[in-house]
Amino acid sequence: MVAQNVVFGVLAAAMAVSAIGIVRTKNIMHAALFLVVVQAGGAGQFILLGAEFVAWVQVLVYIGAVIVLFLFGIMLTRDPMTAEESLDNDLKWPGAAAALLLAGLLATVLIDAFEKEEIELVAPTYTRAITNSIFRSYIIPFEIVGLLLLAALIGAVVLARRD
Amino acid sequence: MMTLALDLGWGSTLAIKTLVIMLLIPLGALIFGWVFLFKMMAHMQSRLGPMDSGGFHGWFQLIGDGIKFMQKEDIFPEKADRRVMALAPFVVLLSTFLVFLVIPAGPRIVVEPLDTGVFYALAVSSLSVIGVLMAGWASANKYALMSALRAAGQLIAYEVPLVLAVVGVVIQAGTMNLQGIVVAQQEGAIFGWDGIGHPFVLTQIVGFALFMIAAQAELTQPPFDMPVAESELVGGYMVEYSGFRFLLFFLGEFGTAFAFSALAATLFLGGWALPGVHGGTADALGPVVVLVKVMLVAFLMFWARFTYPRMREDQLQSLAWKWLIPLALVNILVTGALKVAF
16 A cells, blocks of 8 residues: 555656646647646556556557647647747736645545545456446447547538538 | 566566566667668668678677767757757657567566556557657757658557557457467467467458558558658658667667567467467477567568558558558458357
8 A cells, every 4th residue: 555655646746747847838849748747647547546448548549649639730830949938927826826726625625525534446447347347338328429429520520621 | 577486576576577678679679670671671682781790691780880879979959959859769769668568478478467468558659659759849850840740640540550450359369468369379279170279360361461551650661651751851850869869769660660570479470379389388488489470570561661662641641541440440340240150
């Protein structure tokens, strides 16, 4: 348990520092690269919870595809090297206050709810169990989500086409 | 790792595992670079390649080149983003490093037999594109930027058929664990005949072809080498790198080729499995068997690399989206239907 707590602390600290980096940096490329660190930390947290499959989905989809598309878009549309002053403006103080308020609220609620209760870590979830629950118990919600995504995809193509 | 007679603590086990993988990348890159780049390519083009250094067919040439690169100055362009540019080769190498974690070389010789095995390997191999984008952008060079854009478009397009091609194998084996996939091929039978087990290359020949084509594109090797096209982009995202960091990209290129060959050998050729070899003997023979199969797969890969001319950017994209992905989906459907039927 101690080892998990230490690893959680290290990952959480790295994620928090990078998350602050995302909003503080004036270079939009750096912001996207900080986001990679945050996502990787998230994958690490999933592994700590024994959710191996979810962790690698996080790596494949978020780091391997979504952030790559971010970087791709930034490189296509922005002047690549110069920092932009508009990325760091006077709204940062209200922003910091809101973030602190939210952190305080969440911490209070969580501590109030669980106090000193230790949550037992369950054994790692195996992929077979996940697929069984998706394709047996939850097949209809799964298919509906698939249909929804397909509709969104077709909608995007229709909106983007000019002819 | 092999379970040795002596019981090591987790710290020393971790150190040994890390050391083994860290040695695997340069070793694999050296073997591939020398055998395929220096010798096979030369002979296919009716020339000898480097013959003098070290004696036997110039085997020392590549090591000498490596030493030369390490002596060179580490140069950054004036306007480059130094930190991102310095970090980029390590991101590429890290992604290769992580793939080797799950590739088994014997019943007990594997660093981490993860339950998600092949899915994990494909997920971490997709990290290298981040390193390529970092390198191309931070170099502050328009050729490098163009190259990074091309690489991103290409790697995203070919990631899809690469993952889909593997699904057929996973359906047949009933597991994503690479160790389980190897055992399924060793214990399996083709329509009741179990003389040679069941190497999935025989029943998943479409999946194998798709995997090899997509892997070729992921490695940005000809005929899919637009991101590094030396005649248009003068080497692409690597153009501003020199010395040690360029060497890291070179190691990354051939190390990743080694990793993908090892994945293909494990998924389709049965990895360490030999018909009728079990237990301790399989552990002893495993690494050699894997290496032979890896060299076989890599031979195919480099054969295509040295034979075909470069494709055009639009041809490359339409090949992926219009042919490979639909074919992979049909392959999954047919495999699933046959699995249910038999």
